[in-house]
Amino acid sequence: MMNKWLSILILSLLALTANAAKHIPDTVYHHDRxxxxxxxxxxxxxxxxxxxxKIDMFMPILEVARSKGKLQAYEMALNLRxxxxxxxxxxxxxxxxxxxVSDTYWKGQGGFVKLxxxxxxxxxxxxxxxxxxxxxxxxxxxEKYDLTGVRMAGSYWQPAxxxxxxxxxxxxxxxxxxxxxxxxxxxxxxxxxxxxxxxLFTRKLKGExxxxxxxxxxxxxxxxxxxxxxxxxxxx
Amino acid sequence: MKHVxxxxxxLVGLMCISCQPDTVCHETRKVAMQCHFREYYRxxxxxxxxxxxxxxxxxxxxxxxxxxxxxxxxxxxxxxxxLKDNADTCAYLLTYHQKKDTLTAIYTNQQRxxxxxxxxVYNHKIVQINHTRNWIDTVIIANDAVMLExxxxxxxxxxxxxxx
Numbered sequence: 001m002m003n004k005w006l007s008i009l010i011l012s013l014l015a016l017t018a019n020a021a022k023h024i025p026d027t028v029y030h031h032d033r034x035x036x037x038x039x040x041x042x043x044x045x046x047x048x049x050x051x052x053x054k055i056d057m058f059m060p061i062l063e064v065a066r067s068k069g070k071l072q073a074y075e076m077a078l079n080l081r082x083x084x085x086x087x088x089x090x091x092x093x094x095x096x097x098x099x100x101v102s103d104t105y106w107k108g109q110g111g112f113v114k115l116x117x118x119x120x121x122x123x124x125x126x127x128x129x130x131x132x133x134x135x136x137x138x139x140x141x142x143e144k145y146d147l148t149g150v151r152m153a154g155s156y157w158q159p160a161x162x163x164x165x166x167x168x169x170x171x172x173x174x175x176x177x178x179x180x181x182x183x184x185x186x187x188x189x190x191x192x193x194x195x196x197x198x199x200l201f202t203r204k205l206k207g208e209x210x211x212x213x214x215x216x217x218x219x220x221x222x223x224x225x226x227x228x229x230x231x232x233x234x235x236x
Numbered sequence: 237m238k239h240v241x242x243x244x245x246x247l248v249g250l251m252c253i254s255c256q257p258d259t260v261c262h263e264t265r266k267v268a269m270q271c272h273f274r275e276y277y278r279x280x281x282x283x284x285x286x287x288x289x290x291x292x293x294x295x296x297x298x299x300x301x302x303x304x305x306x307x308x309x310x311x312x313x314x315x316x317x318x319l320k321d322n323a324d325t326c327a328y329l330l331t332y333h334q335k336k337d338t339l340t341a342i343y344t345n346q347q348r349x350x351x352x353x354x355x356x357v358y359n360h361k362i363v364q365i366n367h368t369r370n371w372i373d374t375v376i377i378a379n380d381a382v383m384l385e386x387x388x389x390x391x392x393x394x395x396x397x398x399x400x
Contacts, residue, residue, distance in 0.1 A: 104352050104355065106352060147352065150349075150356055151354070151356070152321075152357075153266070153267070153355060153356065153357045153358075155266065155267070156298060156305055157298065157301065157319075157320045162355075205349060209347060209356075210349045211349055211351075
């Protein structure tokens, strides 16, 4: 049932993005500055050409849906537009949750930051706010977690048992290749999405007894992962 | 904005991909010291020694344990000897052709986390192997790391007596 409503929501948001492109902008000039739908357009030669603040709407829904309400993840992004097509980006987020896997109970929380750069592959004109983006990210997450009921393998000499690992800390680092788009809807309102392929760099444990089940910003711990964000943002 | 619609369609497809992580352990969790066999024997018509790498039968019991690990097992090329996780020494009684030898491993332990589904196992690092010499002549440490990925740790060597 939840998946059905999730699909409807996603499709609605996607349709809205597609339709947003059909809007005819209202362009005015004031004190030699150009405004489109009330939003300032910077000069063609300017290095700095605006700032976007974006809030992810998709991952909170996805994580709640696939963890059956036991995991929540939130993410926001801030990017600058430089020289018409470069978007240095910083992304911040937080995740917390708990889950039971094969009678092992994980509970954790942590924050993450990602730094990267997007390049707009679309038109280079300064008044074109829509963007088709390709970029890279380097992410890092620090988290605190508990793993209880971890299975200790039995053998000829001793039966299988369980062990608890409380107050564990972990730092993980990964890289991402991202592709996506952002569409100007009205005034400063932007919408867009990112699809991400992620590769975990910190695969081996260094001094830690156990590894976290979930890495904020990366997802379930594996060598590779994917991610998707659907952003609603504001251009300043 | 045709490209935006195209990418939106791609994304609908991606939504169909399952995103639930696997929760079943597919890895083996039996860490054991892998023990291989090498027996040199002489054929009367041939001056050179031949080599055999299979026990025709072997019985193995842990010293201090009531249960038998291998009971007169036939035609095996190697045996796995689990080491105690909570000790740094472990001894086995190996019986071959009615002759008994004691094999004692001295080692260190290191816990290894596999995954949340599989839990933890203990890896070991062999420091020393001691043995009696009723049928085992020599023990060679081929790889001192006792872990899941290693399939040969020690080799038990003997030369078959002509009268056996």
